Amino acid sequence: MVKLNNNLLKLETEDIFMNVGEKVSEYKKENPGVNLLNLGVGDVSLPIVPTVIKEMEKAVLELGNGKTFKGYGAYYGHDFLREKIVEEEYNSLNITKDEIYISIGTKTDTTNILELFDKKAKMCLFNPSYPIYRDGGIISGREIEYLELYEEDNFIPRIPKGKYDLIYICSPSNPLGIALPKNELKKWIEYAIANDSIILYDNVYESFITSDDVPHSIYEIDGAKRVAIEFRSFSKRASFTGIRCSYYVIPNELHLKGLDSKSININELWKKRTIAKFNGADYIVQKGAWATYLEQAKPEIRANINYYLENAKYIKEALESLSFKVFGGENAPFLWVKTRNNMSSWAYFDFLLNELNIVVIPGCIFGKKGDKYIRISALATREVTVESMERIKEYYEKEL
Amino acid sequence: MVKLNNNLLKLETEDIFMNVGEKVSEYKKENPGVNLLNLGVGDVSLPIVPTVIKEMEKAVLELGNGKTFKGYGAYYGHDFLREKIVEEEYNSLNITKDEIYISIGTKTDTTNILELFDKKAKMCLFNPSYPIYRDGGIISGREIEYLELYEEDNFIPRIPKGKYDLIYICSPSNPLGIALPKNELKKWIEYAIANDSIILYDNVYESFITSDDVPHSIYEIDGAKRVAIEFRSFSKRASFTGIRCSYYVIPNELHLKGLDSKSININELWKKRTIAKFNGADYIVQKGAWATYLEQAKPEIRANINYYLENAKYIKEALESLSFKVFGGENAPFLWVKTRNNMSSWAYFDFLLNELNIVVIPGCIFGKKGDKYIRISALATREVTVESMERIKEYYEKEL
Numbered sequence: 001m002v003k004l005n006n007n008l009l010k011l012e013t014e015d016i017f018m019n020v021g022e023k024v025s026e027y028k029k030e031n032p033g034v035n036l037l038n039l040g041v042g043d044v045s046l047p048i049v050p051t052v053i054k055e056m057e058k059a060v061l062e063l064g065n066g067k068t069f070k071g072y073g074a075y076y077g078h079d080f081l082r083e084k085i086v087e088e089e090y091n092s093l094n095i096t097k098d099e100i101y102i103s104i105g106t107k108t109d110t111t112n113i114l115e116l117f118d119k120k121a122k123m124c125l126f127n128p129s130y131p132i133y134r135d136g137g138i139i140s141g142r143e144i145e146y147l148e149l150y151e152e153d154n155f156i157p158r159i160p161k162g163k164y165d166l167i168y169i170c171s172p173s174n175p176l177g178i179a180l181p182k183n184e185l186k187k188w189i190e191y192a193i194a195n196d197s198i199i200l201y202d203n204v205y206e207s208f209i210t211s212d213d214v215p216h217s218i219y220e221i222d223g224a225k226r227v228a229i230e231f232r233s234f235s236k237r238a239s240f241t242g243i244r245c246s247y248y249v250i251p252n253e254l255h256l257k258g259l260d261s262k263s264i265n266i267n268e269l270w271k272k273r274t275i276a277k278f279n280g281a282d283y284i285v286q287k288g289a290w291a292t293y294l295e296q297a298k299p300e301i302r303a304n305i306n307y308y309l310e311n312a313k314y315i316k317e318a319l320e321s322l323s324f325k326v327f328g329g330e331n332a333p334f335l336w337v338k339t340r341n342n343m344s345s346w347a348y349f350d351f352l353l354n355e356l357n358i359v360v361i362p363g364c365i366f367g368k369k370g371d372k373y374i375r376i377s378a379l380a381t382r383e384v385t386v387e388s389m390e391r392i393k394e395y396y397e398k399e400l
Numbered sequence: 401m402v403k404l405n406n407n408l409l410k411l412e413t414e415d416i417f418m419n420v421g422e423k424v425s426e427y428k429k430e431n432p433g434v435n436l437l438n439l440g441v442g443d444v445s446l447p448i449v450p451t452v453i454k455e456m457e458k459a460v461l462e463l464g465n466g467k468t469f470k471g472y473g474a475y476y477g478h479d480f481l482r483e484k485i486v487e488e489e490y491n492s493l494n495i496t497k498d499e500i501y502i503s504i505g506t507k508t509d510t511t512n513i514l515e516l517f518d519k520k521a522k523m524c525l526f527n528p529s530y531p532i533y534r535d536g537g538i539i540s541g542r543e544i545e546y547l548e549l550y551e552e553d554n555f556i557p558r559i560p561k562g563k564y565d566l567i568y569i570c571s572p573s574n575p576l577g578i579a580l581p582k583n584e585l586k587k588w589i590e591y592a593i594a595n596d597s598i599i600l601y602d603n604v605y606e607s608f609i610t611s612d613d614v615p616h617s618i619y620e621i622d623g624a625k626r627v628a629i630e631f632r633s634f635s636k637r638a639s640f641t642g643i644r645c646s647y648y649v650i651p652n653e654l655h656l657k658g659l660d661s662k663s664i665n666i667n668e669l670w671k672k673r674t675i676a677k678f679n680g681a682d683y684i685v686q687k688g689a690w691a692t693y694l695e696q697a698k699p700e701i702r703a704n705i706n707y708y709l710e711n712a713k714y715i716k717e718a719l720e721s722l723s724f725k726v727f728g729g730e731n732a733p734f735l736w737v738k739t740r741n742n743m744s745s746w747a748y749f750d751f752l753l754n755e756l757n758i759v760v761i762p763g764c765i766f767g768k769k770g771d772k773y774i775r776i777s778a779l780a781t782r783e784v785t786v787e788s789m790e791r792i793k794e795y796y797e798k799e800l
Binding site: 006008009011017042044047048052064066070071073105111115116121139165166198239242259266273275278279283284 | 453535598
């Protein structure tokens with residue numbers, strides 16, 4: 001019998017998230033009619049803005065006409081979108097269209113990118129971190145080491161003494177909701193240059209950045225083009241979670257050691273890999289992504305992001321007024337909140353579900369160091385956000 | 401320095417196809433104003449049919465409305481599409497919705513699926529065959545053996561004596577344009593059962609099947625559910641090449657040997673892998689794929705397929721009238737044509753390009769046994785098809 005890739009048997013993420021789902025479903029079944037408020041979900045609650053919808057409608061109609069029909073051909077993305085991204089996102093950073101790859105989602109991109117590297121390249125993940133990086137490493141049978149983050153450091157990662165080849169940094173961070181300022185990221189770029197490492201920089205929450213000291217691209221830091229691949233997405237920025245459009249940058253300055261220690265241009269090589277396994281992203285969605293940069297769309301997009309950031313502010317203020325310890329929420333749509341009375345993530349999850357009918361994500365899903373924390377999302381509607389906080393306030397004010 | 405996955409350096413397909421592209425570009429540059437006719441392209445020339453366009457327009461509008469907005473959630477595809485596929489494509493074959501995975505293209509699916517198998521599982525490819533299977537194997541560092549196909553057998557593959565773990569069968573075939581009848585496929589299923597092999601059945605040209613003895617699904621053959629994964633696509637059937645929608649079937653009966661030789665349900669395991677690396681296909685496109693099965697859409701879709709099949713018939717008759725040896729074109733939009741005077745693929749490609757200004761694909765791109773053949777596509781417009789054949793006729797009638 002053909003043998004299995006046994007690494008697949010080690011995947012855990014689905015099971016853990018399933019536990020959340022199952023507990024919620026079970027509770028709903030036993031308590032029909034209850035008004036459950038979901039602050040767990042990482043999905044957006046606002047629809048796609050009108051200007052983008054209009055352009056996607058036009059794109060659909062183009063495909064029904066022989067004169068404007070588009071088929072194969074744009075493996076790395078359509079030029080109209082890659083050029084727009086260069087102009088709008090990497091203006092003054094000297095990134096070219098040829099360094100941009102359009103794709104179907106950062107989950108896929110941050111896991112697929114591992115195909116670039118030798119199997120022995122050692123992965124470094126923060127604990128806690130987004131569990132998908134770990135799963136990507138597990139599927140491909142890689143060695144993974146964890147770098148623990150500490151509350152006393154405000155969860156800013158310490159530069160390791162050891163040598164790692166591949167370092168995943170998610171900033172602004174899911175699940176922590178914090179963003180690394182320029183001076184911290186600079187240390188990582190220096191580390192990577194000194195240790196010949198590659199930084200896989202997951203920057204999908206870039207549009208939520210409000211602090212002046214947080215760079216909008218890793219390439220704002222000198223030397224980053226030699227050591228970093230940046231990932232971004234339209235999912236949270238433009239409510240594209242259901243239609244899928246992401247992009248990533250592989251700078252031409254990035255080289256790896258190939259056979260005979262020859263230095264290889266990774267961007268050129270990844271083009272071959274892309275052609276071999278991918279036929280490009282959907283034209284309609286790429287037109288939509290392009291439309292997010294139209295002058296008319298920009299204030300619409302900004303209003304949605306502000307809506308979520310106001311949710312985050314509301315949650316932060318409400319919880320801090322009750323003496324919760326709250327991290328994040330200023331540069332990301334997530335808040336990382338310490339449980340009460342030293343409770344475990346799961347115990348506090350159960351309490352919120354059973355007593356207050358609020359769903360959150362237990363922090364331990366993101367790694368052992370996430371225990372005793374929960375992740376609260378600011379991506380729900382204002383109504384759900386406000387009512388959740390009122391339930392929590394009512395409970396704790398009674399307690400106090 | 402982080403080391404490269406050196407397997408990437410062995411990728412050839414891009415280079416070979418680039419050669420075609422470069423030769424064509426060079427010729428155009430040196431001969432501006434020339435009317436080049438392209439019968440090389442695997443892309444469709446007809447736009448998406450009106451009923452499908454209408455439903456995709458509706459889907460776009462849904463996403464602009466908070467009440468009908470769709471985000472994350474359908475990792476394996478939306479139920480409306482999976483249920484429709486079960487009903488329309490696998491009716492009476494007892495395939496369930498949970499065995500269907502919706503995805504973004506068969507190129508991606510047929511290469512990604514290799515992640516399921518132990519690295520040592522030995523791949524078997526036909527020579528000639530679609531080069532992407534080879535590239536997928538190369539990237540993941542797998543051992544590949546080739547099974548040669550012979551003109552004297554009408555390119556029907558001979559059942560091998562040796563033992564292979566993973567066998568790619570593309571039927572109806574790209575590039576050969578032929579389809580394996582049920583009695584031939586039956587032999588492969590028996591081989592796979594006897595040898596504990598898995599058949600990766602690329603059936604993307606299914607809608608072009610016209611012969612009664614060619615099954616529309618591999619699962620029409622007894623036992624196939626234990627040994628075969630079937631891949632299909634909306635690309636050629638519904639002109640979705642630019643918007644990306646495919647699906648594949650992993651039957652619940654398919655088991656592999658895991659740790660301690662335990663038998664593992666592959667469908668369940670692939671769900672975990674899918675969640676770890678994929679967030680589902682675009683909602684708009686899935687609505688479009690669903691709409692291809694509406695009663696109003698069916699005759700529109702059929703008319704497009706018939707258009708290409710009529711192109712194929714026209715090409716076949718034209719070339720046979722000039723004593724060319726022609727294979728395929730009856731169950732697929734491709735024709736596999738022997739060159740004249742024992743010329744190599746590239747020499748004949750050059751002749752057609754330079755003398756008649758017609759672009760085809762040299763057969764050697766699909767493997768060494770493809771040399772001395774060319775692949776002609778029936779997916780161009782009728783005008784391009786007819787004019788190409790007239791140029792060829794004019795040339796050879798003069799010669800005769």
